[in-house]
Amino acid sequence: MRLESVLVTGAAGDIGRGMSQILKDIHFIDKVIGVDINDQFPSHLFYDYFRTCPKVISNNYMDIIETIVKMYDIKLIIPTSEPEIRFFNKNKISEIAGVKILMPSFNIMDLAFDKYETSEFLKKNGFPSPWTYEVANSVPLEFPCIIKSKDGSGSKAISIVTEKNYVEMKKGKEDWIFQELLLPNDEEYTCGIFKAKNNEHLKTIVFRRTLSGGRTGYAEVVENTIISNFLNEVCKCIDFSGSINIQLRLTTKGPMIFEINPRFSSTITFRHQLGFKDVEWSILDHFGELNQIEFNDKSIIGKKIFRADNEIIY
Structure with missing residues (x-):
């Protein structure tokens, strides 16, 4: 090709x-x-x-x-x-x-671009997920919790809601959602998922991460069978194709997804360098040229990524 x-x-x-x-x-x-x-x-x-x-x-x-x-x-x-x-x-x-x-298939975008619908889907299919309520129709189940845009993405527009700031925080945000604050903070993971059109290929890569400015600032490739098995089960329930990103936290109740991003992630560059070449796989799959995927995740367990901004003079 x-x-x-x-x-x-x-x-x-x-x-x-x-x-x-x-x-x-x-x-x-x-x-x-x-x-x-x-x-x-x-x-x-x-x-x-x-x-x-x-x-x-x-x-x-x-x-x-x-x-x-x-x-x-x-x-x-x-x-x-x-x-x-x-x-x-x-x-x-x-x-x-x-x-x-x-792009990923329309059905996964329809589901994932609405954070309330994402939560309802997970709950309907029996997957642990944070409680989620629409701001216009409910009050938080408990405090503290978070408030975020129903159709937003990333962590920049997320705020902590307490009993003291509850009334102020919800002003003008009737179309937002309240969501359970998942703990612990240091158990957050960003997971790359690639699924081919014929469902023959499903590949995942899991990073334990630390946020910086609303995006992944530090990440480490981890091997966690609980998370990997959980991701596989979730992906079996959604008939989609393409590359997506799943954000979750590992809680005492198990992995809990708080966001699905139905697009290429900002982590694509270092994922590609580590051998998780979901951009290339997606292109090949798009043109019917994806025959097999060579990805040895065992060899990169423990690899660490630190993201820093660079200045360019031109």
């Missing part, structure tokens, strides 16, 4: 930049083109060609992306910006100008 050109949207973001490095490392991809609303970054260090585009909510967004697809003879589109992925999912757009968009 040969892909002459691949388009990455959200190209200036952390996932987009990581994606560009991975795509350049894949031998069957010739050129990587990036688009983003931000033109104040060194695009020449990451992409063969770069174009600016408006936000996805703009009326001319689709027309401009279609023009870029035709201009560079794009063979595959990989969105890395969550607003764009949500837009494509909401409008059930799977291709632009006849070129396929690489």
